[in-house]
Amino acid sequence: MLEANKRAAIRLGIDTKLIEERIDTQKNIEILENDLTFISVREFERTKHVHRLHPYLGKFIPQLVEVFLRKYFKKGDTILDPFSGSGTTLVEANVLGMNAIGIELSPFNVLIQKVKTNKYDLTEVERDVTDALRRLKLFSSELQNKSRDLFEDNIARLRMDSDYLNKWFSERALQEILFYRSIIRDYCNQDVLKIILSRSARSARLIPHYDLARPKKPVRETYWCIKHKRHCEPINEALKFINRYSLDTIARLKEFDYMRTNALINIVQGDARIAKLPGDLRIHGIFTSPPYVGLIDYHEQHRYAYELFDFPRRDELEIGPAAKGQNGNAKIEYVNGIADVFRNVSKFLVEGAVILIVANDKFNLYPQIGKKCGFELIDVFHRPVLMRTERDENKYFESIFHFKKV
Numbered sequence: 001m002l003e004a005n006k007r008a009a010i011r012l013g014i015d016t017k018l019i020e021e022r023i024d025t026q027k028n029i030e031i032l033e034n035d036l037t038f039i040s041v042r043e044f045e046r047t048k049h050v051h052r053l054h055p056y057l058g059k060f061i062p063q064l065v066e067v068f069l070r071k072y073f074k075k076g077d078t079i080l081d082p083f084s085g086s087g088t089t090l091v092e093a094n095v096l097g098m099n100a101i102g103i104e105l106s107p108f109n110v111l112i113q114k115v116k117t118n119k120y121d122l123t124e125v126e127r128d129v130t131d132a133l134r135r136l137k138l139f140s141s142e143l144q145n146k147s148r149d150l151f152e153d154n155i156a157r158l159r160m161d162s163d164y165l166n167k168w169f170s171e172r173a174l175q176e177i178l179f180y181r182s183i184i185r186d187y188c189n190q191d192v193l194k195i196i197l198s199r200s201a202r203s204a205r206l207i208p209h210y211d212l213a214r215p216k217k218p219v220r221e222t223y224w225c226i227k228h229k230r231h232c233e234p235i236n237e238a239l240k241f242i243n244r245y246s247l248d249t250i251a252r253l254k255e256f257d258y259m260r261t262n263a264l265i266n267i268v269q270g271d272a273r274i275a276k277l278p279g280d281l282r283i284h285g286i287f288t289s290p291p292y293v294g295l296i297d298y299h300e301q302h303r304y305a306y307e308l309f310d311f312p313r314r315d316e317l318e319i320g321p322a323a324k325g326q327n328g329n330a331k332i333e334y335v336n337g338i339a340d341v342f343r344n345v346s347k348f349l350v351e352g353a354v355i356l357i358v359a360n361d362k363f364n365l366y367p368q369i370g371k372k373c374g375f376e377l378i379d380v381f382h383r384p385v386l387m388r389t390e391r392d393e394n395k396y397f398e399s400i401f402h403f404k405k406v
Contacts, residue, residue: 001020002025002040005038005039022384023397024382028381032381033071037383049255049256049259052248053199053252054086056085056086056109057214058295059086061088062092078098079093080288082102083290084288085289089288090102095259096261100265102268103269103270104272107269108299111195111311114267116256124188129196164304170206172236176238180242196246198308199249201305205218207235209232213301273341273344286342286355290319290338293326294321294334297322320337320338334365335368343372354404355375359398361399380401381399382399
């Protein structure tokens, strides 16, 4: 293991014995010049610039993408991510001067990707964001002073249309969220404002401070907070989050704008099993992390955003959702679905293209998937997943499969 990671492991109280038993860190270092533990990479580096514009359960860290793109591709190459999720591969490829194409089923995930990767007039963005925030502060002040009717016709009607919003937000928080949503149409950079609002809504739900990722039910009474080690009150407002994330979003867009390149980014919304790409497209390789079988319901994790913005949901087209479990039929369906994706995009791959797939393959499905797609398995790298944001402490190991198109 790299010395920097050994020192960080000692500081963080991480036992490296299991890591060394489970993975060949020396092999990783010899081939990739990185042991793939990333223990010494601090949290702010894992969430650098636009990678933290919006939380996303199941995303991989940008340093992992960077290691493999630098090793197997060069500036000017075109990289495909057919499960592009929150856009990590697209962003990292652009920074390295590589063209990137993402295919993504979820309309909300596509919004996240677009806001992360668009080229903006940052002066205009800052003007829009700060003015929307100014108007919300005025509204909230009037709301607290009781000079504005809490049940204005347009807001009351929206409340009645969504049982979810009424259930998961306090009275004040919901009014602030719905007011902000109502003024988004007044600005040019509407997608940026939507991401700020969605990120804020996620934080403003009636949930414990320590359970943002997978809350089971709303909390309306004082509770013992594992995060703060004291009794905490339920969240009662959205304004403080919208204020915080407005400033944070401006700063992160500026940071990425400074390092971005002119490499192309193309985002395709649709089912990657049948998505169409330009006929003359030549893709040099793939870097992706498909959904893990029976682990996450990708639409449901952002339900607050779907309720707020009325995005169409495509849950029935998800591959390997948690709702279908991990039984025999679910695994067969998963294998066929993932293989269909790679077969669909394979015709755009150049001969000898490198296919890199990150997967927690505890059922040993990916060698089979590779064979079904006609890919040659070249190597498999393993890494621990240690620095997770979820509270469950369920550390695990994942694999990076290196296939080649033959």
